[in-house]
Amino acid sequence: MKPKPNEKRIVQCLRKQGLSYNEILQKVPVTKSSISFWCQGVELTPEQKERLNKKRERNLQRIIILGPKAIAKKRKKEIHKIKIEAKKEIHSLAPYEFKIVGAMLYWAEGSKSGGVEITNSDPKLIKFMVRWLKQVCEAQPERLKARLNIHANQNDKKIKKYWSEITNIPISQFGKSYIKPEGTGHRKNILDNGVIRIRFGSEDLRHRIMTWIKVLYQSL
Amino acid sequence: MKKLWQLRENAIKLRRLGWAYSEIQKKVPVHKITLSKWCRDIELTSRQIKSHGGRYANRLKGAKANCLKRQKEIIRIQKKAENEIHILTPYELKIAGAALYWGEGNKSHGLAFSNSDPELVKFMMKWFQETCEVPNKKIRAYLYLHTGQNEKKMQKYWSRVTNIPLNQFNKTILKKEGSASRKYSQDKYKGTIKIQVLNENLKHRILSWIEQFNFT
Numbered sequence: 055m056k057p058k059p060n061e062k063r064i065v066q067c068l069r070k071q072g073l074s075y076n077e078i079l080q081k082v083p084v085t086k087s088s089i090s091f092w093c094q095g096v097e098l099t100p101e102q103k104e105r106l107n108k109k110r111e112r113n114l115q116r117i118i119i120l121g122p123k124a125i126a127k128k129r130k131k132e133i134h135k136i137k138i139e140a141k142k143e144i145h146s147l148a149p150y151e152f153k154i155v156g157a158m159l160y161w162a163e164g165s166k167s168g169g170v171e172i173t174n175s176d177p178k179l180i181k182f183m184v185r186w187l188k189q190v191c192e193a194q195p196e197r198l199k200a201r202l203n204i205h206a207n208q209n210d211k212k213i214k215k216y217w218s219e220i221t222n223i224p225i226s227q228f229g230k231s232y233i234k235p236e237g238t239g240h241r242k243n244i245l246d247n248g249v250i251r252i253r254f255g256s257e258d259l260r261h262r263i264m265t266w267i268k269v270l271y272q273s274l
Numbered sequence: 275m276k277k278l279w280q281l282r283e284n285a286i287k288l289r290r291l292g293w294a295y296s297e298i299q300k301k302v303p304v305h306k307i308t309l310s311k312w313c314r315d316i317e318l319t320s321r322q323i324k325s326h327g328g329r330y331a332n333r334l335k336g337a338k339a340n341c342l343k344r345q346k347e348i349i350r351i352q353k354k355a356e357n358e359i360h361i362l363t364p365y366e367l368k369i370a371g372a373a374l375y376w377g378e379g380n381k382s383h384g385l386a387f388s389n390s391d392p393e394l395v396k397f398m399m400k401w402f403q404e405t406c407e408v409p410n411k412k413i414r415a416y417l418y419l420h421t422g423q424n425e426k427k428m429q430k431y432w433s434r435v436t437n438i439p440l441n442q443f444n445k446t447i448l449k450k451e452g453s454a455s456r457k458y459s460q461d462k463y464k465g466t467i468k469i470q471v472l473n474e475n476l477k478h479r480i481l482s483w484i485e486q487f488n489f490t
Binding site: 057083104133134136137138139140141143144145147153154155156157158159161163164174179180181182193210212259261263264265270271273274 | 287352367370372373374393396400471478479
C-alpha cells in the first residue's frame with residue numbers, strides 16, 4: 055500500500071473526536087483495515103467510549119432481532135429486484151446488434167494473429183460465438199475446428215462429447231487435445247470441462263473482424 | 275530445457291548475423307514458420323544475401339513480391355469491412371460494453387475487469403462512465419507487472435490511458451521476469467491493469483444484461 059499521510063492525519067483526527075470506524079469510513083475513502091491500523095494508538099475519553107459501546111449494543115440488538123439470515127435474505131431480494139429491472143433495459147439482439155456483440159467478444163477472447171480463433175471455458179459464450187461465426191461471418195460449419203486443453207487426469211472422450219453437443223461441431227472435427235502435464239499441485243481451480251479453442255482457418259475473415267473492432271473503437 | 279523466449283532471442287541474434295533459416299534451425303530446433311515469424315522484421319544486407327548464392331536472392335525477392343501482393347489484398351478487405359459497420363449509438367455502446375464485460379469481466383467477486391490492451395481498457399472506462407454512470411471516485415486500479423518494469427512509470431502510463439488519478443492506484447502485483455515461457459519487450463508490454471468499480475448492485479445489473487444475450 056502506498057503511504058497516505060494526509061488521509062492518516064484526517065483519520066486520526068476524526069478518531070480523537072470519538073467517531074466509530076464506520077463513521078470515519080463515510081468521510082475518508084480508505085479501507086477499514088487502514089483505519090483500524092492508524093487508530094491503534096488513539097486513546098478515547100470515557101464519554102466517547104460509552105457512546106461507541108451504546109452504538110455497538112444497538113446494532114447488536116438489531117441483528118439479534120432480525121437474525122443474520124434475515125439480513126442475507128433481504129439482500130437476496132434486493133439483488134433479485136435489480137436483476138429483473140435490468141432485464142427490461144436490454145431487448146433481444148437484432149441482427150446488427152448481434153454482429154456488434156460478437157465483434158466485442160472477439161476483441162476480448164479472439165486471437166489477434168493467425169486465423170480466426172476463440173478460446174474460452176464458458177459454454178454459453180462458446181455457443182454464442184459459434185452461432186456468430188456461422189450466421190454473421192458465414193463460416194461453413196464443416197470448416198470449424200475445435201481443440202481442447204485439459205488436464206492429464208481428465209476424460210478426453212467425455213469432455214469432447216460435452217463440447218460437441220454444445221457447439222454442434224462433430225467430434226471428427228476435434229483435433230488432438232492438448233493435455234497439460236500434472237503440475238506442482240499449486241493450481242486448484244481445475245475447470246471441469248477444460249478450455250476449448252474454436253478455429254476457423256481464414257486470415258481474410260480475421261482482418262474483417264479486426265476492422266469492425268477498429269471502427270467500433272474509433273466511434274468513441 | 276530452454277524457455278521459448280530464450281530460443282527466440284537466440285534465433286534473432288543469428289538472423290541478424292545473416293544466417294539462413296535452415297542454418298538457424300540446426301541450432302534452434304523450432305519450425306521454420308516459427309523462425310520466420312520471429313525474424314520477419316530483420317532485413318538482411320545485400321552482402322549477407324549474396325553469401326548464400328544467387329538462388330537465395332531470387333527466393334527472397336519472390337517472397338517479398340508475394341508479401342506486397344497480400345498486403346494490397348488485406349487493405350481491400352479492410353476497406354470493404356469498414357462499410358459493414360457504423361458508429362455506435364448509445365444503446366449499442368451499452369450492449370458492446372456488456373459483451374466486453376462478458377469476455378473480460380469478473381463474474382463472481384465484485385465488479386472488476388482486467389486487460390493489457392490500452393484501447394480495450396479505454397473503451398471499458400468510457401462505458402463505465404457513460405453507460406453505467408460510475409463516478410470516478412468509485413474506481414480503483416491495480417497493475418500486474420514484471421520485476422523488470424518501472425512501477426511509477428507504468429502507473430503514470432495507465433493513469434493517462436484511463437484518467438484514473440494516481441492516488442486511486444492500489445498495490446501493484448509483481449511477477450518475476452522471465453519465469454514464464456514468454457518474455458515481453460519493455461516498450462511494447464505495459465503490464466496488465468485491473469479496474470475495480472465499487473458498486474455491487476451494478477455488477478448484478480450488468481450480469482443480467484449479459485444473460486439477455488443468450489435469448490436471441
